Amino acid sequence: MNKPDTKLRQLIRSLIIEESAGAESLLLEARNPVTSEAMRLAVQMALASTGRFDYPHGSSSREYSRGIRINPVGDLGTKEKADVVMALRGAARDVGLVLGDEISPKSTPGGREKEISGTFFSWQIINIENWLKQRRHRGRGNPRGLSFLQQALAQQGQNFSIREISDLVKRKALTDEYVVVNSRSLQNKLFTGQGLGELAEYATAAAINDEKTPVNPDNPTGEFKKAVEGSILDDSWVKAAGNQALMNDFAEAYTNMRNKASANIQQIPDFNFGEAKVEGGTGTYDVVTSTALVHVKYDDPSRLSGIQQKTEDLSKAKKSTPDEDIVFGMSDRYWKKQRAAFKAAIGKVGEKKDKELLGEWGFYEVLLNGGPYTKIDQSTDPEVMAWRDSITPGDIADKLIHDISTEYGASQRADAAGNPMPQFYFSYFPMGDNDYRLKIESVEFGDEAGPVDIAGSITLRGPAGQVTKVRNLEIQMNPSYSGREGGTQIGRPYVAKSGNHIIFELELRAESASKPIQIHRGDDFSAAIDASSGTTMAKVLVNEIRKLIRRVIQEENERVDSALLSQSTQISPVRRLIRETLLLEELTKSDKKEIERLAKKQAKIYFDRELSSAIEKEIKKRNGVFDKQTNDIVTTRFKNSKSDKDFDDAVIRVSKRVLKALHDMHYKRTNLIDKMPVPKT
Numbered sequence: 001m002n003k004p005d006t007k008l009r010q011l012i013r014s015l016i017i018e019e020s021a022g023a024e025s026l027l028l029e030a031r032n033p034v035t036s037e038a039m040r041l042a043v044q045m046a047l048a049s050t051g052r053f054d055y056p057h058g059s060s061s062r063e064y065s066r067g068i069r070i071n072p073v074g075d076l077g078t079k080e081k082a083d084v085v086m087a088l089r090g091a092a093r094d095v096g097l098v099l100g101d102e103i104s105p106k107s108t109p110g111g112r113e114k115e116i117s118g119t120f121f122s123w124q125i126i127n128i129e130n131w132l133k134q135r136r137h138r139g140r141g142n143p144r145g146l147s148f149l150q151q152a153l154a155q156q157g158q159n160f161s162i163r164e165i166s167d168l169v170k171r172k173a174l175t176d177e178y179v180v181v182n183s184r185s186l187q188n189k190l191f192t193g194q195g196l197g198e199l200a201e202y203a204t205a206a207a208i209n210d211e212k213t214p215v216n217p218d219n220p221t222g223e224f225k226k227a228v229e230g231s232i233l234d235d236s237w238v239k240a241a242g243n244q245a246l247m248n249d250f251a252e253a254y255t256n257m258r259n260k261a262s263a264n265i266q267q268i269p270d271f272n273f274g275e276a277k278v279e280g281g282t283g284t285y286d287v288v289t290s291t292a293l294v295h296v297k298y299d300d301p302s303r304l305s306g307i308q309q310k311t312e313d314l315s316k317a318k319k320s321t322p323d324e325d326i327v328f329g330m331s332d333r334y335w336k337k338q339r340a341a342f343k344a345a346i347g348k349v350g351e352k353k354d355k356e357l358l359g360e361w362g363f364y365e366v367l368l369n370g371g372p373y374t375k376i377d378q379s380t381d382p383e384v385m386a387w388r389d390s391i392t393p394g395d396i397a398d399k400l401i402h403d404i405s406t407e408y409g410a411s412q413r414a415d416a417a418g419n420p421m422p423q424f425y426f427s428y429f430p431m432g433d434n435d436y437r438l439k440i441e442s443v444e445f446g447d448e449a450g451p452v453d454i455a456g457s458i459t460l461r462g463p464a465g466q467v468t469k470v471r472n473l474e475i476q477m478n479p480s481y482s483g484r485e486g487g488t489q490i491g492r493p494y495v496a497k498s499g500n501h502i503i504f505e506l507e508l509r510a511e512s513a514s515k516p517i518q519i520h521r522g523d524d525f526s527a528a529i530d531a532s533s534g535t536t537m538a539k540v541l542v543n544e545i546r547k548l549i550r551r552v553i554q555e556e557n558e559r560v561d562s563a564l565l566s567q568s569t570q571i572s573p574v575r576r577l578i579r580e581t582l583l584l585e586e587l588t589k590s591d592k593k594e595i596e597r598l599a600k601k602q603a604k605i606y607f608d609r610e611l612s613s614a615i616e617k618e619i620k621k622r623n624g625v626f627d628k629q630t631n632d633i634v635t636t637r638f639k640n641s642k643s644d645k646d647f648d649d650a651v652i653r654v655s656k657r658v659l660k661a662l663h664d665m666h667y668k669r670t671n672l673i674d675k676m677p678v679p680k681t
Contacts, residue, residue, distance in 0.1 A: 034172060038156060052090075052091050053072055054070065067180060068179045070179060071183065084183050096131055096134075102121050105117055105188040120187055120188070124176075124177070125179060133173055187236075188236045191249075193298060193299060197299075202223040203223065203257035204296050208274075208289055208294075224251065252434045265440075271422075273294075276288070290415065293422070294424045300427075306517065307329050307517040310327065327406075330403060334396060339358070342384075344383075353510050353511075354511050359482050364508070367393065368393060376388055404496060404519065475496055475497075475506075493506070495522060506520070
């Protein structure tokens with residue numbers, strides 16, 4: 001079997017025979033300078049040229065690859081919706097764009113499979129195809145699409161004349177595009193993470209209170225009414241008036257969360273949550289019941305909570321609050337004070353985006369353990385040395401352990417009988433349209449020997465009588481922190497470990513984020529159900545896989561019973577593993593990993609087989625005719641090269657085009673090759 005030609009080999013051959021129409025087609029396909037991204041960028045640049053809007057810059061921007069998105073600039077960003085819309089239509093008119101009717105957030109226009117934006121209002125660009133193809137606006141000499149497209153391509157490092165771009169865009173132009181305006185006055189927060197997170201809190205309280213009343217978005221009642229009239233959702237709910245589809249969807253989301261929580265709570269027969277109410281704003285617990293404390297999370301499997309600075313009555317501390325009055329969040333106060341003092345010592349007080357800066361100096365290593373071999377340790381600057389001498393390495397660890405144990409080690413509240421109230425996590429995960437999965441966890445430290453006080457310590461006496469205190473929870477540098485061997489990240493410098501188990505990862509954000517220390521799950525936060533597997537930080541009480549597993553067991557039992565009778569059916573490794581291990585109430589951690597490994601392996605085999613077959617068929621189909629035509633032309637051209645006076649120039653020209661095409665794909669800097677001198681032999 002002949003080795004199939006790569007696109008690069010086809011490109012080189014096609015460039016040599018410039019007369020071939022197929023060659024030009026392949027060149028355009030390989031270089032593809034006028035991409036959809038470039039055309040969308042042209043629209044954004046056009047609207048930005050009016051001075052009233054800007055657009056997301058840089059490929060790392062989240063919005064950059066999500067269609068045409070613009071932001072109002074200056075005081076327009078604080079104007080009401082009507083003012084922003086008027087400015088948008090005026091800007092579009094100035095550059096020759098025609099906008100259709102406005103489209104509400106989370107609306108799906110006719111002919112589209114997905115909504116344009118779940119958060120902001122948007123407008124269809126009715127004339128985008130013609131706008132991209134015409135050079136002038138209504139004969140008045142105003143810039144048209146091709147001019148902005150030329151600028152967009154130049155910004156991407158590709159320089160073409162208007163005529164060249166015109167020829168290229170005729171073959172491919174956008175026809176169905178929408179412009180989304182990222183503006184607070186045009187935003188609806190209902191279906192943002194914040195909005196749905198707030199809704200999840202009230203849905204959880206409703207489920208605990210056994211609320212079953214149907215939800216009417218036109219006449220809200222119960223916990224749904226409290227949710228949409230609360231400080232977070234009220235403005236967005238008012239803006240949704242008139243958009244019945246949006247209101248219905250939000251009510252449906254609430255109902256599905258409530259029903260999911262109700263069903264899962266019923267699977268915990270040994271615990272009664274009592275009466276519940278939402279208690280947002282404290283930053284620690286979202287729902288407080290008469291018997292438990294509940295933290296509700298939405299689509300955020302990693303982050304657990306932030307270490308908020310609070311006083312004795314759990315009210316949020318201010319910058320003016322004295323250090324001694326802070327009983328929770330001491331680590332956050334200490335970290336921020338030391339960060340400010342250190343940045344002052346190195347003359348970087350105004351540097352708000354400081355994660356890389358602190359990592360470069362070894363700030364967190366020094367704060368934790370004195371940080372030998374860091375830039376701080378090696379510095380002879382008097383200011384830096386004074387800061388280093390002013391701290392006690394390890395203080396940050398003591399304060400972190402205090403704050404973690406306050407929230408997770410011992411309950412912050414007692415019930416009516418004076419007993420510590422258990423703590424729970426309700427974590428919702430979206431699955432399709434307004435459908436959700438829920439995991440409920442009980443927060444408790446322990447191992448096979450029983451509960452463990454994470455704030456305590458164990459006293460060990462050595463053979464010579466020496467005394468050693470070993471904490472049950474240790475703060476250490478994160479193995480993946482940048483600067484350490486194999487480290488790649490700079491956001492989470494510390495981990496909290498129990499023995500060899502990483503229970504928490506601690507995120508310390510840049511000053512520009514104005515956020516407290518964030519506590520994230522470590523790899524061993526949620527360990528296996530069975531105590532024999534070691535430390536169990538969070539015992540999973542409700543796991544959605546249990547329903548699926550029970551169905552699988554039932555179906556597999558029927559299949560296997562039939563197979564044993566006939567001796568004609570072979571059991572797959574995955575099903576055999578399930579049958580042998582799932583007679584237990586729960587899967588162990590190793591069981592889950594083994595099932596996942598086998599499933600992934602089998603899926604990969606099927607995928608690779610199908611993909612290889614499809615690629616091979618397509619290559620054979622396309623290469624047959626092209627190979628013969630191309631090879632014949634190339635062979636003839638080279639045979640006649642001695643008598644062809646233009647052959648040398650053609651080879652040089654073609655070679656440069658090959659280099660340009662290759663270079664474009666990586667660096668988009670064609671001007672370097674244009675200036676390259678090529679001597680003739």
